[in-house]
Amino acid sequence: MYMVKKNDITSVVDDPNSVIPICQLNIPGNRPGINCVPKEQVSYAKDLLKVIHPELTTRTASYKCGQPGVYPYLTENDILNIASSKAETSDISQCRTDLNNLQVLLINNPQWGLRVVALKNVYTKDAEFSPIQSTDVVVQHRASRNVAITLIDPSTPLSCLLLNTLYSAGSTIFVVSVLTLLLFGIQRFYKYYMSYKKRKSEEVYSMVEQIIDIITQETEGEGAEPYISVDHVRDTLISPQNREKMSAVWDAAVKFIQKNESRVRMEVQSVDGEDCRVWRWVSSSSPKRSAAWQGQAFETQEGSVNNPTVSPTPCLKIRHMFDKNDNNPNLRTVLQDVILEKCGDNCNILHVDIERSSCCVYVKCASPAGAGAVYRSLHGWWYDGRLITVRYLRLERYMQRFPESPAAPPYLRLSRPRRAEHT
Structure with a gap:
């Protein structure tokens, strides 16, 4: 009935050890196409399998190779379309009968390497399905038109294995490269941040030094006022065009002096009739303590x-x-x-x-x-x-x-005995 070419499935389905549930008229409960196959229709069902097997193998290979829009199964409609194109007659009802009989044979012969499955969602055309182990279950799913046939353990073409390996290696290299670039970027950012923090810290300490120098110079001279305007110090150290840019450094230096410099006290004094902040250099009237x-x-x-x-x-x-x-x-x-x-x-x-x-x-x-x-x-x-x-x-x-400074040992040593403890 079908134009069949010899292929690798022929020897499998013609194996004498195959289970062929032949319908017997004297056995109650025998139902052709449901739980048994009429003897004269067994060869037609096998021929149908030989016709659809190459297409099923091709689709499965394409699916495993990642071809979009291809699925690893043949639905009943797919099988009927293939069968009608290869059949010697255009009797679609006979093709339907052969398909029902083929489903019965496949459930009874899993060693053929094919199985009947129920698609989870026939409308979305996805690759999710569950195997059917009973002919009674097949009948239930036929009404829903979600019965399909698939290969049990399909092999992957060598070309696909190579492509998949290359893709996997490429994906790994890509991920490693992205992570490497990310780590490199984080490292560069960290170095930049630490350099920026160091630079800002140095700017603040340099500003503190300059402020203290001006305060001591302006307040320790004979006849000088014991205080100096904060704004005057700022205007002396920072040019007008840089004051906005250096405002953060200036504010940090002022806070540092207020918190850490005991010799400088900030006050509010009347200067030229206006109240303004001033720094006063605090000199100690007590005897000088030993340096430490x-x-x-x-x-x-x-x-x-x-x-x-x-x-x-x-x-x-x-x-x-x-x-x-x-x-x-x-x-x-x-x-x-x-x-x-x-x-x-x-x-x-x-x-x-x-x-x-x-x-x-x-x-x-x-x-x-x-x-x-x-x-x-x-x-x-x-x-x-x-x-x-x-x-x-x-x-x-x-x-x-210091041109007379030595370039080689001896190294300097203490001129007095070392103290037992110092802070």
Whole structure:
């Protein structure tokens, strides 16, 4: 009845061990096309399977290869259309009978590699279905027209396996690349943020230094007022075109002085008939206490935003370790001992000197690493009520200022016995 080409399913369906439920007239309950197949129609049902099997195999392979709009099954309408195109007659009712008989044979012979299934949603044409194990269940689903035939364990074409492998590898590479770029972006952002934070912190501390310098210069001279206008200091340090841009730095510096600088007090004074904020330099009337370290204002250990990752030079310039009123003739030796005691003997300090006009201490170490250790030991600490700030100084500049400074050991040592404990 059908024009059949020999294919790999032929030997399977013609296996003598196949279960063929032949309809017997003397057996009650035999129903052709439901639970049995008339003997003369068995070959027609097998021929129908041989006709649809190549198309089912092609569709399944296309589905596994990811071809859109293709599904791994043949519905009853699909089978009837294929059967009518391959049949020697155009009797659609006979094709329907052969299909019913084929469904009975497939349920009884799962070893053929095909199964009858019920589609979960015939209207959406998706690939979800459930196997049918009983011929009685097939009859129930026929009325819903959601019965289909599919392969039990379809093989994937080699070309599809290769494409799927390449796609999987490509997807993995894409995901890894995206994650790598994301991590790289986060790292760059973090470095930028830390650099920005460090730069802003340095701007604030630099502004604090300049403010204190102006306050001391303007208030400590003979006959000078003991206070100075806050706005005057701002206008002196920041040009008009930069005031808006530097407002955040200025505000942070003002807050820092109010919170941490005990020698400066903010007041409201009448200046030229107008009330305005002023800074007053507070001088102590009590005898000068012995100089000592009073703690750290901000973090300077390795990894901190206030500590350069690499020490660029072996030379340092230290501010605020003394003031202009300090007339001690042995001041250089005193400060040298203070630095050596604070930093320890591993910094390999070659030379220490002071400049009274700028109230700065200069330190030269044997290596940039030693200078870095001194930087971390002193920068940001409170000493004798003053906030110590340290900056790196180029070696050539240092040698211009102190040409007689040594370039090799011996290293400096304390001129007095080391104290048992210091803060």
